[in-house]
Amino acid sequence: MSLKEQPALTASDISCWFHLPQSWLDRTVLGKPSRMVKAVDGISFQIPRGTTFSIVGESGCGKSTVARMVVGLQAPTGGTFNFAAGRGRKGRLRTQMIFQDPFASLNPRWRVGDIIAEPIRELGLCDGAKETERRMHGLLDTVGLGSRDAGRYPHEFSGGQRQRISIARALAAEPEFLVCDEPTSALDVSVQAQILNLLADLQGELGLTYLFISHNLSAVRHVSDRVAVMYLGRIVEEAPVEEIFDRPRHPYTKFLLSSVPNLLHPDRDRVPVAVDLPSPISPPPGCPYNPRCPLASDLCRTTAPDSSHLGAMTIRCHRAAEARLS
Structure with a gap:
């Protein structure tokens, strides 16, 4: 397999468990x-x-x-992340993150120019202050801002503009892999589309x-090529984006899609849900979705499905092979 054919990231059996604090009395x-939350359970x-x-x-x-x-902000309890070779230090694929709340x-307390220039200076990506400043101004232009914005503070910008600054700061480190953690959830709908289009343009260019x-x-x-659907720490369905949205197999995926408003079919059938989301501290036995699933059988209530x-498509469901759920 050539370098270009290698996956950028391979995650193998990743888990992340957290112990809940106890009172002295307990x-x-x-x-x-002690109780434990399996936030991620073998994906x-x-x-x-x-x-x-x-x-x-x-x-x-x-x-x-x-x-x-x-991105290394949380250590996994088990499993491994393997990054492909890249331009970064020690040949590792350089990774950056765009956070949910741009403010x-x-x-x-930092001016925007300093915020963007910091990773350039720390990683030694430019020679001298003038080259760093030129690079910083170029990044502002790339994300749709201007050189004059370098002297302003984050509170002087709108939410969408602050997210553009966050993107420019991430790009300053010359990454090849970006983790986007709900980058549009704090923005207005019209601004969301602008940020998504910017990310798509940057992906094509870089x-x-x-x-x-x-x-x-x-x-x-x-934005997606492939989608994974998570439920209580596990991936229950993974497939190309067209398969997920047009031909879902897992009952939970169908429930999620039925919750999205549809102007063309406002009276379409919705997937009923009998109970609220179970507690991640004490998930139900068997398939974790079984208390909410309209297709749950005795097998679903006692035995967790394998992938x-x-x-x-990759799926965790006892009933997936029996009939399409679309």
Whole structure:
């Protein structure tokens, strides 16, 4: 396999478990056992170079934990991440992250020019102050801002403009892999489209690879090549974007898609959900989706399904092979 054919990232059996804090009474007097949240519970995936791999799911499913592990902000409990060779130090694919809240992720005491120039200086990517400043101004132009904005502070910009600054700061490190953790969730709808189009243009120009984390299914359909659906720490379905949106197999995927407003078919059938999302502290036995699934059988309630392959799709569901759920 040539360098270009190697996946940018291969995640193998990744887990991330958190111990919940206990009170002194529970720990010493009552002797209660410690509890654990399996935020991510044994997931695997590959991301080819130059593509966008998206992870979707309800809040608390573990998708942002995956993003933090990929960039090294959170250590996995188990499993491995293998990055392809790249231009970065020690030949590793250089990775950067675009955070959900563009205001909280920018230093309010620094001018925009300093925020963008910092990774250039720290990584030694330019020779001298003048070259660094020229590079910084070029990045501002790349994301749709101007050189005059370098002297302003983050609070002087709108939400969409702050996210453009965040993108420019990420690009300053000359990454080949970008982790986008819900980069449009804090923005107005019209601004969301501008940021998504900017990310698409940058991918085409620079050959970037994206891990895109979102609960916005419309945005995911617009930007993705392949989509993974997470539920209570596990990937329950993974497939090319067209398969996920046009021919879903897993009941949870169909439930998510039915929740998206459709102007052409406002009266279409919706997938019923009997109960709320189970607690990640004590997930149900068997398939974790079984309390909410209209197709759940006795097998689903007692035995967790293994991953199976149906064409280009990977799925965890006992009922997937019996009938299409579209």
